[in-house]
Amino acid sequence: MKDMHLIVQKLRDRGYRMTAARQAILNVLLSSTRPLSPAELHQRAREKYQGVGLVTVYRTIEALIDLGVLRRVHREDGCHGYVYVGYGHRHIAVCRICGKVIVFPGSEDVLALEEKLWQETGFRVDDHLLQFVGVCAECQAREKEGIQQ
Amino acid sequence: MKDMHLIVQKLRDRGYRMTAARQAILNVLLSSTRPLSPAELHQRAREKYQGVGLVTVYRTIEALIDLGVLRRVHREDGCHGYVYVGYGHRHIAVCRICGKVIVFPGSEDVLALEEKLWQETGFRVDDHLLQFVGVCAECQAREKEGIQQ
DNA sequence: ATATTTGCAAAACATTTGCACGGAA
């Protein structure tokens, strides 16, 4: 919940108003380590503030992506989830067992790849989307013990 | 259209039957350099074989993704497109002006990143999704001439 | 022959929009 104050500030700076619904949605996002679908987000936000509507969830997601602190996660099945990633971060690794997301800063390794692509094909990269899928440390430990999920 | 024979073979091996509809859809996919949405794919396939239904397009996409030769492309707006990428290829770069896709093989640069992630967090990467967005060489040239797409 | 594949209509979902009211600034 550490960035709450900062985000609220940024939202105000951009002319967004702070409402109970947005507080609730923001709260849920900041305390979740895995990507939530709009529907899940809606459900959880309601636990904190009764009157949140699904439409408001969509609109808040839009605002937070616009702000740059929320990340859309693509699942292989085509659905979307959203995770809070904060500022300056770029890459995520999604655990396919527990769904947890690890966020880590962008790296020069990708820059090297972009450079190589440019030299070989002339393609100029403006942005990239890098998403790892695998198993987190905790779930690996759990796998060893033979305990499922 | 070079891989047509190979793909048909693979499909048969898996028990899929070859039909006119699938031929048409496969033809369109193999001759397109940019990702097509199911609707676009449907439209184009109809030009080759009148009676293709949209549902069949969805089902064929499913089969080809299952085969591993078709790649789902995530657009920032949440829509999906599909491109033929062949076997053993992993990464794509999408031109945001003409939509063309460049496919290139996976690289050790990403492996290095995976290794780093593993050492620092214990996360074991099984798969990754890397997608570049930028401007291809041709569109850059066109930009210089001041001619808009 | 016979099991798969098909197109269609309808169902199921996900996302967006129009609108009058309520609430933050």
Added chain:
DNA sequence: TTCCGTGCAAATGTTTTGCAAATAT
């Protein structure tokens, strides 16, 4: 007091399913 934000209902779009007829093997 002035807009922005809200929830609702309805519109839009996309993807999936049920089914009997058609077809590849």
